[in-house]
Amino acid sequence: MPTRNGDHVDEILGEWRRVYPSVDASPIGITGRVTRIALYTERSADDHLERYRLTPSGFEVLLALQASPSLQLSPTLLARAQRMSSAGITGLVDQLVALGLATRSREGHDRRRVQVSLTRRGSEMVVTAGGGWRQLQQRLVRSLGADSVRSLDRLLGRLVTAVDAGFNGSQNGTSHSMARIALHINTEAETVFSRFGVSHASFQVLASLYRAGPPYRRSPSRVARGLMLSGAGLTGRMDQLERLGLLKRDRDRHDRRAVVVELTPTGRRLVRAAFPVFVASHAQLLGQALEPEQQSALSALLRTVLQQFESAEPPGRA
Numbered sequence: 001m002p003t004r005n006g007d008h009v010d011e012i013l014g015e016w017r018r019v020y021p022s023v024d025a026s027p028i029g030i031t032g033r034v035t036r037i038a039l040y041t042e043r044s045a046d047d048h049l050e051r052y053r054l055t056p057s058g059f060e061v062l063l064a065l066q067a068s069p070s071l072q073l074s075p076t077l078l079a080r081a082q083r084m085s086s087a088g089i090t091g092l093v094d095q096l097v098a099l100g101l102a103t104r105s106r107e108g109h110d111r112r113r114v115q116v117s118l119t120r121r122g123s124e125m126v127v128t129a130g131g132g133w134r135q136l137q138q139r140l141v142r143s144l145g146a147d148s149v150r151s152l153d154r155l156l157g158r159l160v161t162a163v164d165a166g167f168n169g170s171q172n173g174t175s176h177s178m179a180r181i182a183l184h185i186n187t188e189a190e191t192v193f194s195r196f197g198v199s200h201a202s203f204q205v206l207a208s209l210y211r212a213g214p215p216y217r218r219s220p221s222r223v224a225r226g227l228m229l230s231g232a233g234l235t236g237r238m239d240q241l242e243r244l245g246l247l248k249r250d251r252d253r254h255d256r257r258a259v260v261v262e263l264t265p266t267g268r269r270l271v272r273a274a275f276p277v278f279v280a281s282h283a284q285l286l287g288q289a290l291e292p293e294q295q296s297a298l299s300a301l302l303r304t305v306l307q308q309f310e311s312a313e314p315p316g317r318a
Helices: 008-019 028-050 056-067 075-082 086-098 120-129 131-144 146-163 174-194 200-211 220-227 231-243 265-289 292-311
Strands: 102-106 114-118 247-251 259-263
Touching: 008 028, 008 200, 008 292, 028 056, 028 174, 028 265, 028 292, 056 075, 056 086, 056 102, 056 114, 056 120, 075 086, 075 114, 086 102, 114 120, 120 131, 131 146, 131 292, 146 174, 146 265, 146 292, 174 200, 174 265, 200 220, 200 231, 200 247, 200 259, 200 265, 220 231, 220 259, 231 247, 259 265
Parallel strands: none
Antiparallel strands: 102 114, 247 259
């Protein structure tokens, strides 16, 4: 578990130093904290928006429409902004239209083209449901202080510009900047791990087992907690990895009712090959946006934020 002066990412970095000392894993000190904080804020957003029958993606579309001078955008622009497929954005707009928050209309000069517009009810919903994001921003100010939040926003702004030049971090706020950076990190990770025949989500399971050290074994509950997964969510990943021969499940020798998960030799070889490539991609991302001292400052600020989220986490929640 995280130490009193550290967070979960510090624990992960310590494990990598112990089991794979030849690789400098420090770049994931920043990227790991960004993605983990994004998971916490996404979970909070889910809980908050659920009462309005909205998803975070749906609310993002409402925000994009609200930010447009005409309160309308084409489905193509919305899909590009949300990094979604045409089918994905169509389904999302369908939901918003059904809720009376948006409408579709044909353009007057080109009937083949469609515009999505924000309704008056949609504008009101941005204000009402947006209270959750404002609460998250206030939470950051309470944990860091206003000056440190401004410093965090400046550093995140440099990083988010490197991954998405069209994203306005100052307009959308700290949590949205981290969410956009996390989306890029996860997308790039999929590209990296596809070379090794696994998904990013699957590699996270393998990495957790590898970090345990010889014999590279952990309980499923320990893996799930570290990845902020439910037991059901982890089971699906493990089923696939077991079919690929990368891990195996067995009964605990000390408690036959319990199950342990262990990396196979093939799984260990995959982690040793893929992890340096993964870290190098993160180092490249950070290096093109931030100087070393800026990376250190950002890591320290993110650690404070993550500690605040972790300390508020209800016991036993994955």
